[in-house]
Amino acid sequence: xxxxxxxxxxxxxxxxxxxVESGARFTLLMTPAGQVLAQHGFTRAVxxxxxxxxxxxxxxxxxxxxxxLGEREFRALNHQGRQYGVFLGALDTxxxxxxxxxxxxxxxxxxxxxxxxxxxAEQLVVAAPVPEVRRGPILAADFERELNESLASLFGR
Amino acid sequence: MTHPYVRLLDQVTRxxxxxxxxxxxxxxxxxxxxxxxxxxxxxxxxxLAASLTRRLAMVTKTSAVGELGFLQLQAEEGTLAIVPAPxxxxxxxxxxxxxxxxxxxxxxxxxAEVVR
Numbered sequence: 340x341x342x343x344x345x346x347x348x349x350x351x352x353x354x355x356x357x358x359v360e361s362g363a364r365f366t367l368l369m370t371p372a373g374q375v376l377a378q379h380g381f382t383r384a385v386x387x388x389x390x391x392x393x394x395x396x397x398x399x400x401x402x403x404x405x406x407x408l409g410e411r412e413f414r415a416l417n418h419q420g421r422q423y424g425v426f427l428g429a430l431d432t433x434x435x436x437x438x439x440x441x442x443x444x445x446x447x448x449x450x451x452x453x454x455x456x457x458x459x460a461e462q463l464v465v466a467a468p469v470p471e472v473r474r475g476p477i478l479a480a481d482f483e484r485e486l487n488e489s490l491a492s493l494f495g496r
Numbered sequence: 497m498t499h500p501y502v503r504l505l506d507q508v509t510r511x512x513x514x515x516x517x518x519x520x521x522x523x524x525x526x527x528x529x530x531x532x533x534x535x536x537x538x539x540x541x542x543x544l545a546a547s548l549t550r551r552l553a554m555v556t557k558t559s560a561v562g563e564l565g566f567l568q569l570q571a572e573e574g575t576l577a578i579v580p581a582p583x584x585x586x587x588x589x590x591x592x593x594x595x596x597x598x599x600x601x602x603x604x605x606x607x608a609e610v611v612r
Contacts, residue, residue, distance in 0.1 A: 419524075446552075450525020450543030 345377035346492045347434075353462035354379060362447035364408035364423070365438040367391055368463075371398060371429075375493060384490050394427055394440040413419070415456070417449055424464040426452045430460040502612055508587070508603045511565035513595030519611060522547050528585060535579070536590055539610070541576075541602040545588045550576055566601055577601060585607035 343358060343366075345351045350368055358379045365380035367387065373395035381387045390472055397416070404411045415428040426441040426449065439459065443452050501519055508517040508529050512551040516532030518541070525546035530538045536609075553564045567578040575595045579587040 411504055448523060448525040450521075450539070450545065451547055453545040454525075454540050 343379040343399040344493045346489045347376045349466045349468060354460070357459040357496050359445040359494060360442065360458070361441070361452050363441045363443050363452065364447075365390075365395060365440075367438075369395065369438050369440070371395055371436050371438055375489065376415060378493050379443075381493075384494055387465060387493060390440060393427065394438060397440040398438055400431065415453070420451070424449060424452075426454045426456065428460070430463060432464050433469045435470070437463065472491050497527055501611070502531055503590065504607055505529060505531040508589055508600060508607060511591075511596050511600045511603055513575075513591045513593075513598055515590050515592060517587065517589040517607075518548075519607075520543055522546055522549065522580060522584045522586050524557075529603050532590070541590060542588065545578055546586060549580060549586055566605075567596060571583070577604065578607045579604040581611050582610055585611050587611075 342349055343355050354377050367390055368377040369375045369391045373391040375387055378387050378421045388495055401416055402412045418425040424443050428439045441452050505517045508514055516536045518530040518538055519528040520542040525543035527538050532538050542560055546581060556564045565578055569576040574593055575591045576608045577589045577600055588605050589600055
């Protein structure tokens with residue numbers, strides 16, 4: 340059985356509930372910069388990193404289209420394929436803006452994903468901690484260590 | 497100006513006991529048109545009704561009893577009725593326990609004929 344793995348533990352329970360209720364195949368919770376906070380369904384780190392980077396890029400590029408249309412941003416977008424659909428939604432929490440990338444199959448639907456995404460967003464807003472203020476500069480060594488720790492958390496290594 | 501589909505739904509909402517009716521995309525579970533009383537979460541009902549219909553259609557197919565034609569869920573305080581239209585759209589009605597299911601079904605079938 341595929342498992343939910345998280346870098347930040349407060350995300351696990353809402354994400355688990357969302358996956359069960361929506362029937363999502365894969366789910367990524369990340370920042371707009373593509374930093375992954377939790378994932379469900381992925382088995383390879385490279386897939387997580389690629390999906391996070393692409394999801395963040397899609398959100399960023401559609402944000403520009405939104406601004407051209409006079410919108411502040413698009414809160415959600417959907418790409419529909421024959422077998423799979425990809426839903427990308429945004430929410431604001433005390434932890435900052437977060438993105439949720441969801442891949443769903445024919446056993447779910449956009450309506451179900453949207454419905455339970457609203458519930459997920461509410462639960463994440465309630466659960467999100469206020470981030471600690473970071474003191475001192477961010478060093479390359481710290482960045483690499485934190486990246487490795489994140490990957491270990493996401494894949495249980 | 498009211499969308500023609502919403503006017504079409506009015507013939508179902510006029511039936512006694514009906515609290516709301518929607519046209520829902522069967523594959524996506526998204527609302528196309530709705531005429532609902534306040535307090536009914538149309539989006540949620542649409543998504544869950546479409547999911548339910550998909551699964552029950554698999555049951556009728558597996559049971560070799562043909563296509564799903566009409567679905568009625570009788571609950572403690574009301575009724576959910578669904579008619580799949582040929583165009584991949586569902587006609588979904590929500591009613592109280594006093595809903596005239598027979599007449600509602602007839603009107604829902606008429607709506608399904610028009611949206612085909």
